[in-house]
Amino acid sequence: APMASELKCQCLQTEAAVIHPKRIANLELIPEGPHCGVREVIATMRDGGKVCLDPTAPWVKLIVNKILNSKVSVDQLA
Amino acid sequence: APMASELKCQCLQTEAAVIHPKRIANLELIPEGPHCGVREVIATMRDGGKVCLDPTAPWVKLIVNKILNSKVSVDQLA
Numbered sequence: 001a002p003m004a005s006e007l008k009c010q011c012l013q014t015e016a017a018v019i020h021p022k023r024i025a026n027l028e029l030i031p032e033g034p035h036c037g038v039r040e041v042i043a044t045m046r047d048g049g050k051v052c053l054d055p056t057a058p059w060v061k062l063i064v065n066k067i068l069n070s071k072v073s074v075d076q077l078a
Numbered sequence: 079a080p081m082a083s084e085l086k087c088q089c090l091q092t093e094a095a096v097i098h099p100k101r102i103a104n105l106e107l108i109p110e111g112p113h114c115g116v117r118e119v120i121a122t123m124r125d126g127g128k129v130c131l132d133p134t135a136p137w138v139k140l141i142v143n144k145i146l147n148s149k150v151s152v153d154q155l156a
Contacts, residue, residue: 029105
């Protein structure tokens, strides 16, 4: 979806099709704020592309939890 | 915490103290991958600062869920 500038909402629409987590390099969670009246979830893909995801979609929540809950984190290594 | 370059782990340590969600402009969830063997959560603060958070900390998961589950999303507006 085309990206508006950072001072406005960045997502004009969201991707409905499920994306395989392995294709995602990172997820950006942006709460609503002065810049935009709605919260946004933007995935940066491993190929560099950016895709807006629907924060209410169950598969998006699954991917977020998968990232948060995967086995190892820096605190377990320290 | 000092930031390593994007091609390596970005977090050398994580912030233990709870941060008020209102101070956070966005959250970046980075799964482990070829660049870094551990998953990372990086908060960009409204004042522009960057802070590494512990993905396993309950308060971090609360903030993530708060952003995902707040009332309005672009799909409910469309």
